[in-house]
Amino acid sequence: MLMFAGAVALGAAAPAEARNIVLTNDDGLTANVKALYDRLKAEGHDVIVAVPCSQQSGMGGAMRFLRPIAPLTENCANDAAEVGAPGAGPMTRPGLGPDFYYVAGTPVMAMLYGIDVVAQSRWGGPPDIVLSGPNIGQNAGSIVISSGTVSNAQFAMIRDIPAIALSAGEHTASGADLVNPQSVEVATLTVRLLDQLELSSGGGRLLPSGVALNVNFPDQLANARWRMSRIGSYIRYDVRFVTDMRRPNPNGEQEGPAQPGVAIGRSNREPGPGQADNEAAIVESDIAVSVMQLAYDAPEETRQLMGQTLDTLIDN
Template identity: 45%
Template sequence: MQLKQLAVMVSGVILTQVSLSAGALNIVLSNDDGYTSNLKAIYAKLTEDGHNVIASVPCQNQSGKGGSINFSDTLTTLTEACLNDAAPAGAPAFGEVNGEENIYYVNGTPIMSLMYGLDVVAPQVWGANPKIDLVISGANEGQNVGSIVNSSGTVGNAQFALSRGIPAVAISADANTTNNDELAAEVALLTSKIIKDLESKVDSQGRLLPEGYGLNINYPMFEAGDRALELPWKVTQFGTFNAYNLKFTVNQNGSANIGFDISSTATEDQANDESVAYQKGFVTFTMMQHGFEGNAAAKEWLKVYMNDVSSKTDAQ
């Protein structure tokens, strides 16, 4: 199923969509893995498509950092080279990647690198108070599905963009795309198609996505020559099924680490969970809202609860 064929339902209201002619978008591209094959391929493809793209990524792999920000750190110079020689030791802690135009690095967390792109680079490239049409976080080297998204730097970047009112998508591919230029090219083609579909179906206000909402998109594992553009697409939910059950493990030698168990059996009620669908070969699309605010029904429950427990409550 193609994204442009979907009627997006948010809070019980179907958003009317209208077709507008596609044009050049201002896109900020980031991730939590750093200067990777996926990042380079997506940047090149979206630029080839005619979009205005800047990329800003962590100097080192920062997977699992979620919404982390190093408030107390002063960024000075690099003590070691960035991933894939994006910058050498001794270089400034943030700046343009070696030999690249409009691709930048930051010696910090994923959100710090995205903030650099939004707050510093975008105004330098596109002028003061630029209109940013879309933030793309990814494509990650490994899927972000189920409850693991709570610690995902990829999804954390998308959430940060949504907090600023910027449409955002988090995109994750399989771990086999790591340092694999051939697979990264397929990832880029698939990403380009998704952006074109988003452009072709926007809401009545000209937005690529409903206000306050973003997409968590996961690509299933595929091999070179599998023609990723022909993979089936499916609308999913985060759900409760987790392919990877994270746990804190204490080892016999007294050390500890975060490990995981692999789950393989889902219940009938979990059939539409993204962790199940991507394992069946689907490109999964899960709608996510910004932040943690409850829906209308939950808010009404809270008003009733507060009125019952306290005569001093202002439950407006």
């Protein structure tokens, strides 16, 4: 794991070699993804953008199996494609060029379209790396379970493709012009990370098999340091099912009937003992880099413990 220690130092890295990259997210066409695409292309990388047609935050690893995707019944986010276009294909918004694709489906469906269809057509195989994001809002702590940004990286890892999930602050939200100065800052920092991985790889694989990164950028980037972190147990957001999703109007009144749903908000809890290295705590001021393992498999010592617990049941 020495390469990760070097990655967070991030001094003056050598220029990266040209890599084949699938860039995906769970937000659709945004300033964040456009800024990172532009920065990667400026570095000489070959980049395919494959994102959901519409905002798909909170969909996690959801997929719609064995159901054909119908033509669009409404325009994609930021007019990436218009009503009547196929359920998946190249974006038609003027000025984007031929590298941008959409899928009227979940984040993982869009990522798979990028690696299974577009990458196969262009490169005859998988990309060198999947970059998922930058998300609008951090994916730090337990929220990663429902994150399409993180699930894209997990599914790429299952395919044995190096992957990094990237999440930025809420102030990187996109307007119709796809321009946000903070998106450009996040893109520049992301390329620094990629350059460092390239330097450590010696031209080989960018991340070990079965490993992906979850990288969270703070709201304020000016004095942020790169720090190793862990997903851990600190909860930055409260996610709860509530019986009334209504919000007060400017007069402090709630209008209409109560409707149930899932609410999310910032937690007021401070990190407890042993949680100082949790990414959800670090990202308050610094750039948190967490190392993710493949899927849900438990460590060997935990498997052995459960084998002993179920000794009389399990046929050894």
